[in-house]
Amino acid sequence: MRLTxxxxxxxxxxxxxVVFLSCSVAGASDWSELAQQLARKIAxxxxxxxxxxxxxNRSSLAKKDFEAMSGTLxxxxxxxxxxxxxxxxxxxxxxVWLSENRQFYVWLAKxxxxxGESAVVMVTAPRGDxxxxxxxxxxxxxxKIPLWTQEDRILDVAVLEEDTAAKTIxxxxxxxxxxxxxxxxxxxxxxxxxxxxxxxxxxxxxxxLTAPAATDHLLEVYLPGVFCKSTATLPLALNCRESDxxxxxxxxxxxxxxxxxxxxxxxxxxxxxxxxxxxxxxxLAPGIGKITNVGKFYSAASLPRDKYFLWLFAGMDGQIHFVxxxxxxxxxxxxxxxxxxxxTPCESGWQVLATGTAENGxxxxxxxxxxxxxxxxxxxxxxxxxxxxxxxAEAKGDSAIAVVRNRETGDYxxxxxxxxxxx
Amino acid sequence: xxxxxxxxxxxxxxxxxxxxxxxxxxxxRPQYGxxxxxxxxxxxxxxxxxxxxxxxxxxxxLARRNLLALVFETLATVDDRxxxxxxxxxxWQAAPGNQRWQFHMRRGVKFHDGSLLTAEIAASSLRMANPxxxxxxxxxxxxVERDHGDSTLPAELALTRNSIVKKNSGGKLSGTGAxxxxxxxxxxxxxxxxxxxxxxxxxxxxxxxVEMGRNFHEQLVELEMGRADLVxxxxxxxxxxxxxxxxxxxxxxxxxxxxxxxxxxxxADEKLLRSALAHSVExxxxxxxxxxxxxxxxxxxxxxxxxxxxxxxxxxxxxKQARHEREQVRAESSWTVxxxxxxxxARVLVERVALNAKDAGLVLQxxxxxxxxxxxxxxxxxxxxxxxxxxxxxxANAAETLGMAMxxxxxxxxxxxxxxxxxxxxxxxxxxxxHLPAECAVSPALNDWRPAADASWRLDEVWLGKDKP
Numbered sequence: 001m002r003l004t005x006x007x008x009x010x011x012x013x014x015x016x017x018v019v020f021l022s023c024s025v026a027g028a029s030d031w032s033e034l035a036q037q038l039a040r041k042i043a044x045x046x047x048x049x050x051x052x053x054x055x056x057n058r059s060s061l062a063k064k065d066f067e068a069m070s071g072t073l074x075x076x077x078x079x080x081x082x083x084x085x086x087x088x089x090x091x092x093x094x095x096v097w098l099s100e101n102r103q104f105y106v107w108l109a110k111x112x113x114x115x116g117e118s119a120v121v122m123v124t125a126p127r128g129d130x131x132x133x134x135x136x137x138x139x140x141x142x143x144k145i146p147l148w149t150q151e152d153r154i155l156d157v158a159v160l161e162e163d164t165a166a167k168t169i170x171x172x173x174x175x176x177x178x179x180x181x182x183x184x185x186x187x188x189x190x191x192x193x194x195x196x197x198x199x200x201x202x203x204x205x206x207x208x209l210t211a212p213a214a215t216d217h218l219l220e221v222y223l224p225g226v227f228c229k230s231t232a233t234l235p236l237a238l239n240c241r242e243s244d245x246x247x248x249x250x251x252x253x254x255x256x257x258x259x260x261x262x263x264x265x266x267x268x269x270x271x272x273x274x275x276x277x278x279x280x281x282x283x284l285a286p287g288i289g290k291i292t293n294v295g296k297f298y299s300a301a302s303l304p305r306d307k308y309f310l311w312l313f314a315g316m317d318g319q320i321h322f323v324x325x326x327x328x329x330x331x332x333x334x335x336x337x338x339x340x341x342x343x344t345p346c347e348s349g350w351q352v353l354a355t356g357t358a359e360n361g362x363x364x365x366x367x368x369x370x371x372x373x374x375x376x377x378x379x380x381x382x383x384x385x386x387x388x389x390x391x392x393a394e395a396k397g398d399s400a401i402a403v404v405r406n407r408e409t410g411d412y413x414x415x416x417x418x419x420x421x422x423x
Numbered sequence: 424x425x426x427x428x429x430x431x432x433x434x435x436x437x438x439x440x441x442x443x444x445x446x447x448x449x450x451x452r453p454q455y456g457x458x459x460x461x462x463x464x465x466x467x468x469x470x471x472x473x474x475x476x477x478x479x480x481x482x483x484x485l486a487r488r489n490l491l492a493l494v495f496e497t498l499a500t501v502d503d504r505x506x507x508x509x510x511x512x513x514x515w516q517a518a519p520g521n522q523r524w525q526f527h528m529r530r531g532v533k534f535h536d537g538s539l540l541t542a543e544i545a546a547s548s549l550r551m552a553n554p555x556x557x558x559x560x561x562x563x564x565x566x567v568e569r570d571h572g573d574s575t576l577p578a579e580l581a582l583t584r585n586s587i588v589k590k591n592s593g594g595k596l597s598g599t600g601a602x603x604x605x606x607x608x609x610x611x612x613x614x615x616x617x618x619x620x621x622x623x624x625x626x627x628x629x630x631x632x633v634e635m636g637r638n639f640h641e642q643l644v645e646l647e648m649g650r651a652d653l654v655x656x657x658x659x660x661x662x663x664x665x666x667x668x669x670x671x672x673x674x675x676x677x678x679x680x681x682x683x684x685x686x687x688x689x690x691a692d693e694k695l696l697r698s699a700l701a702h703s704v705e706x707x708x709x710x711x712x713x714x715x716x717x718x719x720x721x722x723x724x725x726x727x728x729x730x731x732x733x734x735x736x737x738x739x740x741x742x743k744q745a746r747h748e749r750e751q752v753r754a755e756s757s758w759t760v761x762x763x764x765x766x767x768x769a770r771v772l773v774e775r776v777a778l779n780a781k782d783a784g785l786v787l788q789x790x791x792x793x794x795x796x797x798x799x800x801x802x803x804x805x806x807x808x809x810x811x812x813x814x815x816x817x818x819a820n821a822a823e824t825l826g827m828a829m830x831x832x833x834x835x836x837x838x839x840x841x842x843x844x845x846x847x848x849x850x851x852x853x854x855x856x857x858h859l860p861a862e863c864a865v866s867p868a869l870n871d872w873r874p875a876a877d878a879s880w881r882l883d884e885v886w887l888g889k890d891k892p
Contacts, residue, residue, distance in 0.1 A: 058734065099731045102504040102812070102876070106731030106837050120735055120845075124837045203624040203884075204453045276625070277455055298452045316454070337452035358451045361873065387451070387871075410502070 031069050034123050038107050039076035041121035042094055045111045048081030052090035059100040066098055069107075103127060140346050140367055140422060142353070142382040144402070144415040148180065148187070154403045155207035156392055157414040158219070170219060171414065172209040174201050177221060177230070177238060193238035197226045204278035204389075208247055211395060222247040225275035246270030246285040249300045250341075250393065269311075271300065279316055289325020297321070299391065301341035303350045303370055310370065312352060314339050322373045329373055336363065338391035340400045346421035347378060353400055353417060355388045356381055361407050363388040365400075365417055382417065391417075453871060457887035458630040461653045462645045463490075466610040466636035470494065470596060472586035473552035483824075485677060485808045485861050486655060488583045489880040490633060493615055494535075495586035495598035498526050498545070498565070499577040503675075503876035505729070505812040507577045511540065511587055511599065512565070521572040526565045526580075532622045534589045535603035548587045549580075574835055578813040582820070601626040601883035611635055627886035643864065652866040652887075653880070658717040659768060661862040669864045672874030676719055676726040676858030677809050680769075682760070682776065683825055684802045684852050692752040696785065697851045702745035703783035704776055706738050706856060713771050718859040724821050724844055726858040728876070729814045732841050736848070736855075745783035757786040761800030764791035769804050772856065776804075806859075812877040814840055818847075825853055 042051075053074060057066040073096065074084060087093060092113045099106045108122035147157050147166060152173040160179070161168035168190075171178045179191040201224065208222040218236060221228035227243035230236045249269045269288065271280040282295045288311050296316040303310045305324070313321040314337050319330040336355030343350055348369055356364035364381035365388065386407035393400050399418040406413055463486040472491050498512035512526040532540040542560035549558045549567070557568040567576060579585065589597040596604070601623065602615035613633040617626040637645065642654035643664065656664050656671060665671040688694040706720030719726065720738040727733035760777065762769035770789070777787035790800055810820035818840065819829040830846045832839045847853070861878035870886050 097734070099727070099734070101727070101729055101731035101814070101837070103506070104731060104837060108732055108735065110735055120732070120841060122732065122838050122841065124731075200620060200622050201624050203627055205624065278452055355451060363451075 030125060032072050034107060034125055035069060035072040036076050037123045038096075038109065038121070039073055039080055039082070041123065042077060042109050042111060043080040043082045045119045045121060046082055046092040046094070046113060049083075049091040050085035050089055051077065051082045052085055052087040052093040053077065053096060054093070055096045055098075057098050059098045059105055061098060061100075061105070069098065070096070100127060140351070140379040141420045142365060142367055142379050143418050143420055144382060144384075145418065146413065146415050147401070148414045149406075149411050151411055153205060153389065153405075154412040154414045155205060155223075155390055156209040156403070157401050158209045158211045159394065159416070160211055160218075166416070170209055170211070172207050172221060174205050174207075174223075177209065177219060177228075179236070191234070191236055193230065193236060195221065195223065195226070195228060195238065196240045197223065198242065199225070202274075202276050202278055206273075206278055206390060208392060210248060222273070224273060224277075244272060244275060246272050246283075247280070249284075250302055269300075269302070271297075288323050291323055291325060291328060294321055294323055294328060298337040299339050301339045301352045301393075303341055303352070312339060312341075312370070314354075320375075322370075331373065333375060335375075336388070338388060340391055340393040342367075342393060342400060342419055343397045344419045344421065346419055351378060351419060353391070353419075355391060358387050361387055363404060365391070365402060367419055379419070384415075385413070453627045453886040454888070455625075455627050455629075455886070457628050458632055459628050459653065459869065459882060459885065459887065460632045460634070460645075460651045462634045462637040462642040462651045462655075464636070464638060464642070464655055468609050470604065470607060470613070472583050472588060473548070474584075483583075483808060483810075485878045488808070489878075489882075490613065491583050491586060492600065492879065493602045493631065493882055494596075494600045494604060495583075495588055496600050497582070497586050498580045501578050501581040501811050501813050501816070501877075503812050503879065505578075505814060507581065507813070510581065511545065512580075515577055517574070517576070521574045521576070522569050524567045524569075524573075524576050525561070526567070526577075528563050528565065529622070530563070532599050533620060534597040534599055535618060536589065536591060536597045538589065538597075540587065540599055544589055545587045548589070549585060551588075552584050552586075571831070575813065575815045575819075578811060578816045579819075581813075582810055582816065602631060605630070621883075623883070626883040628882070631882060646864055646866060649866070652869050653872075653882075654864050656862040656864050657768065658859045658862055659713065659715045661717055661860075662715055664862075664864055670867060671862055671864050672872065674861045674874060674878035675728045675876040676860050677878045678859040678861065679721075679724060679805075679807045679809065679821060679855060680718075680772065680857040680859060681724075681805055681807070681825075682802050682854040682856065683805050685800070686852070688851050692754060694851050695748045695752050696756050697854075699745045699748035699783050700776075700780055700785055700787075701854045702741045702748065703779045703785065704854065704856065705740040705779050707740075709772060709775050710857065713768070713775060714857065714859075717862075718857040721855045721858050722848075724847065724853070724855055725814055725818055725840075726809075729809075729812065729817060730840060730844070731837060735841075740779065742782060745785075749784040755786075757788065758801040759788045759790050759799075761790050761792040761803035763804075763806075766806070769806065773804050776856075804856075808861075809877075818844060822847055827852060 055070040092111060094109045094111045096109045104124040105127055106122055106124050108120060111119045147169055148171050155172045158170045159166045160170055167182045169180050176195055177193045178189055180187045181190045210220045211218060212220055217229045217232050219230040225242055226240055227245050228238050228240035230238050247270060249271050270285040272283045273280050279296050279298050282293045284292050294313050297313040299314045301312045308324055311323040315321050320333045322329045334357055336357060338355040340353050341350055342353060351367045351369055353365050353367055363384045366377055366381040367379040368375040369378050384404040386405045388402050388404050390403035391400055399416050401414060402417050403412055403414050465484045465486045467487050472495050497510050500508045500510045502508060511529050511532060513529050515524060515526040517524050528542050534540060542563055542565050546558045546560045546565050559566055591597055601618060601621045603618050605616040606614035615631040617629050619625055639657045645651035646654045661671055661673060688697055710718060710720055721733060722736035722738045723733040725733060760773050762773045773789045777789055780787045807821055807824050809817040811817050822829045827847055830843045832843050865872050868888050870888050872885050873881060875881060
């Protein structure tokens with residue numbers, strides 16, 4: 001069974017590689033057009049003659065792609081009357097390089113005819129941004145599904161409509177909420193709702209975007225010191241006001257799962273967020289049992305137990321606090337600052353997803369089960385292309401939204417992180 | 424399968440519990456507070472960004488630029504890919520021909536003295552830095568009129584010298600940046616404090632303390648003793664410092680090392696002799712021995728990462744060609760070559776160039792310079808920090824620093840850039856030798872330190888871990 005799984009994953013990886021290559025390397029038609037342009041420029045210098053061409057790849061493009069491009073260039077030169085010849089038989093020589101700067105691929109040729117001064121001609125094509133590839137599966141595996149990428153820092157994404165994949169999404173950044181719809185395979189902006197706020201946002205800005213099951217409004221936005229609520233019907237309007245209302249710590253739909261046997265029904269739990277910093281100040285509303293303050297923390301996750309809910313808080317003291325309504329037990333862990341819980345059909349049914357320590361600026365997310373108070377990893381770490389700047393549970397409770405700042409491009413990428421059970 | 428999984432869970436639980444308890448705290452979200460201490464070699468006498476540094480190339484160091492960027496801001500910014508972004512201006516438009524530009528000012532931005540940034544103040548600041556420009560306020564925007572089309576103006580406005588500065592009575596400078604000046608002791612010490620109401624959000628650290636005028640050795644000692652969090656490292660020492668286990672970051676090459684003649688060649692013979700000198704230089708061995716493998720030999724002004732074509736200019740020595748060119752000139756020739764007396768790398772490079780020249784039959788006499796502006800040497804070795812990651816701005820600025828006129832260009836393609844650079848090099852006034860990166864060593868306490876390709880520090884984004892005293 002595992003072999004079958006491995007094979008299918010290998011196939012998936014191969015498919016991804018093919019898709020990746022065909023997308024990232026500008027596209028075959030772009031390169032052939034570029035090859036024609038360069039061939040024309042070379043031929044304009046040499047005229048129809050025998051020419052010795054050498055090629056060298058000084059760019060980050062794969063050798064295979066480079067060789068294909070070189071072949072196209074040679075064919076185009078032939079078509080223009082610049083026929084290939086050995087150096088000793090050639091009337092001209094052209095050293096051709098594929099190079100690059102930060103923004104462009106630079107394809108250039110240095111042409112020498114006789115003892116005269118050499119001529120340099122070149123053509124350019126914008127560089128695309130590379131994308132990462134898949135990861136290996138383990139007992140429980142995490143998968144990331146790209147949702148949205150943009151230059152501005154993404155704070156949260158809510159999937160508003162989906163069938164096999166997301167069809168309508170709302171994207172929250174520091175300036176606006178944007179609604180996008182998938183039409184004919186392309187995302188199109190349906191609406192953009194500006195967020196009004198008075199003062200500057202704090203650094204490491206965080207925010208939550210939820211779509212509660214309410215009749216009078218569609219979206220709720222929580223930002224430091226600001227709360228916004230949209231209207232219920234299209235076209236939407238967003239009304240924002242200064243507010244220190246508590247932020248919801250758990251997605252609304254997640255607590256609608258069957259409550260533990262004998263457990264009190266799960267109460268929505270909110271926490272007060274600092275208006276000028278990047279953390280929750282510790283005060284809870286209404287509280288967990290008799291505990292109403294857990295100290296400053298960055299994020300929280302909840303897990304149902306037989307007769308209670310166990311809450312985990314990623315504290316500013318670097319420890320994970322386990323709070324059951326009676327006691328607050330702290331433990332050091334090599335986790336990052338962001339945790340969420342997800343409800344899945346795997347193993348105990350609930351897992352905590354935690355960010356890693358972002359060594360070398362490349363973050364990870366890993367799934368853990370919490371036996372008593374002991375976190376046990378149940379998946380391998382899922383790699384990301386940079387640091388994770390947000391991790392929130394989705395409303396349906398079985399997946400999370402992660403936002404990563406791509407270390408290469410600097411863009412923010414929102415991805416859905418889902419758990420898949422091994423067979 | 425489920426039983427297997429549960430057994431595995433139980434077994435790994437025992438093992439991993441102990442690992443968890445032993446693991447250190449590792450929260451990754453930034454924390455506010457603390458003081459970052461920096462030591463630099465430069466000892467600026469002024470923090471005025473508009474100070475005319477032309478003719479004093481060494482003074483416009485990357486360190487000075489990085490410090491000023493913490494306090495002062497520009498209308499636009501250029502990232503390390505050379506892309507222009509809004510800064511104190513939110514958007515801009517150019518009239519046809521790119522001679523007249525309108526920049527719309529960001530609203531609600533305040534100077535550190537509490538006053539509001541206005542178009543009038545910004546226009547005044549730009550006029551101060553660019554006396555030949557026509558700059559004036561028009562409502563909430565600024566109009567810049569040039570005497571020629573300038574499609575790179577937004578990128579040019581991102582240069583440090585174009586920072587928006589408010590000069591209060593008594594000459595006190597006020598900026599809009601992430602940090603305000605708390606204490607300034609000229610050429611000695613600078614203390615910066617985080618601006619609480621900074622429009623991009625308050626910086627994470629509370630204070631930045633800068634010790635100036637520390638040589639590379641002193642800086643490393645400060646780092647080693649835990650008295651500095653960020654120090655500069657000489658390019659030729661970067662590899663060694665990294666091998667010793669320190670956290671070293673290296674930018675893309677952002678500095679040109681070049682030989683510059685005082686003026687254009689007056690005769691064909693002089694042109695031949697300069698060409699002979701250029702052909703005689705053995706950059707490869709200099710890199711291996713004198714630079715300890717650091718830097719990139721170059722015969723171009725722009726590094727390849729910026730242009731994409733730099734390697735087209737050959738860097739290999741051609742002694743045969745050098746001798747051939749020398750032999751075509753009958754007259755004796757002897758040049759004095761100046762270098763900064765405080766720069767040990769410059770000294771050894773000049774000495775090696777003189778040896779190479781001798782092999783080609785040329786005479787070079789090294790001599791130290793106290794200030795490059797008053798140089799009387801026939802040629803001098805200069806180290807010029809590239810002004811921007813925008814290749815056009817970098818080239819134009821380098822040309823200006825070298826005292827050369829940037830060729831006018833109608834297009835802005837890479838091919839146009841190549842043509843402009845080729846034209847500059849064709850004047851036989853400059854012989855590029857190396858492109859050097861900027862290297863820094865940072866303490867482990869400094870989090871989110873992201874070495875940028877263009878050597879910018881971005882200290883408004885760093886934060887200090889809990890272990891920091």
